[in-house]
Amino acid sequence: MKNKKLSIRISEADWQKFHEKAEQANMTLTEYITVCCLGKQIVVIDGLDEVIRQQKAIGRNLNQLTTLANMGKVKTVYLNELTDAYAQVGSLLSDILKARRWK
Numbered sequence: 001m002k003n004k005k006l007s008i009r010i011s012e013a014d015w016q017k018f019h020e021k022a023e024q025a026n027m028t029l030t031e032y033i034t035v036c037c038l039g040k041q042i043v044v045i046d047g048l049d050e051v052i053r054q055q056k057a058i059g060r061n062l063n064q065l066t067t068l069a070n071m072g073k074v075k076t077v078y079l080n081e082l083t084d085a086y087a088q089v090g091s092l093l094s095d096i097l098k099a100r101r102w103k
Contacts, residue, residue: 002030047096054089058082 010018022032025042035042061082068074 045096047092047099051089051092051096054085054092058085058089061085 018029018033021042022029024044025032027035027042032042065074065077069077
């Protein structure tokens with residue numbers, strides 16, 4: 001339960017930086033500052049949105065195939081496209097991680 005208030009004075013530039021970094025981390029300002037002050041690591045990975053989008057699309061396709069199979073409308077499923085899509089997602093993740101290591 002958050003029942004304490006902290007009041008500090010900082011420069012406008014630092015205030016803007018805090019807000020920008022909190023937004024990049026998809027956190028509220030309070031969450032971001034709390035995590036930073038407690039020495040926890042915040043990791044923001046650029047490009048992950050595309051990977052998540054592709055994972056969701058693959059999941060939807062798999063759910064549709066499962067539903068059709070359970071209904072008896074599909075007897076044989078060829079997963080070549082699904083396998084290829086997973087390979088692309090794996091490649092994207094690999095590229096993101098390689099780029100992150102060199103920052």
